[in-house]
Amino acid sequence: MPKFKLTGAIAALAVLGACATATPYQAALDGDRGYSEMKIEDNRFQVEFSGNSLTDRKTVETYLLYRAAELTRLNGYDHFRVVRRDTDSESRLVPVGGGSPYYDHFHLNYRYFGPYAAYYHDPFRRSRYSAFGPYDAYWGGPREYRERTSYVASAEILMGKGEKPADAAYFDAEQVVFNLSSNIMRPELK
Template identity: 60%
Template sequence: MKTNKKLVPALAALALVGACATATPYQAATPSNRGYSNQQIEQNRFVVNFSGNSLTDRQTVETYMLYRAAELTVQNGYDHFRVVRRTTDEDTNFVPVGGTYDPYYSYFSPRYRFYGPRGRPIGYPYHWQRFGYSDPFWGGPSQYREVNRFEASAEIIMGKGPKPNDPAYFNADEVLMNLAGQIVLPTS
């Protein structure tokens, strides 16, 4: 069976665009994907992180981080956990919307047929009008949009027995039960 060489990259790009079109699901983070991660510091002390993409809001990132802390507590045989330190970082970028800047502009190449033998432009205005060419260095976008990404982090200490009467302590089983309806798992 002969495979079309242009079809494979096109399908890979389509799959990548489709994966980026949704908020980050509750999943383990990989080098190419966002999600949860944790690191054990002591026997009953962990640092838990959850990072989301630009479509994942702050509340979802914090909910997933708390759910992972409860899940980790139960997996290690503990009943409750205490949040020692908790932060949520926001990464804000501005990306161009529309405009004319394209670093991979296909018509911006000094070719012999365009510049001629002595470097003078041949068909200069016609070429620009025909292909809608604009200078890729000076004709930048006129509008930008703000893109925010959130990452929540918490240091937790796990314990056994009844939960102390302190708002910094969480009953792991209750957290898992109450937040289970808000957790979106990856499809496939």
């Protein structure tokens, strides 16, 4: 029996460990985090990379640039120009410590459980949600909050063939892939 408990505990830790990592460089499937693109014209694409709250802004922007270079090469072009670029952030407060958000410290109302149960009912007892909101410190709710921020970087790119122009807005796709490939964290294969 202890062997089954240990196996279950290891499986639970593996699942939690998988959730506690930054977003790897992967395609975004069904609204998940990762890269996505949309073709606007034959040589123009809208590219986006969305990271979770453990993926910092620099990584999200690096993955976006890498995807733009990779997409340029996949379509048979040599260089690309960033026409428009933007990075959005979404911040939210997450409760830390205190009570569980799933247990609201309700009291059992005994008047519904038989003729003598009304004796135990306290009509002056207030619900925890009535006066102070769902996370009242008096009832054991969280006393601290942590800010979690996730980033989404997007760019519109224009691809071209031949030698790269001398403008700083142009990138050589081959060099970008070569130089950034050591910074790319790919998903683990199972």
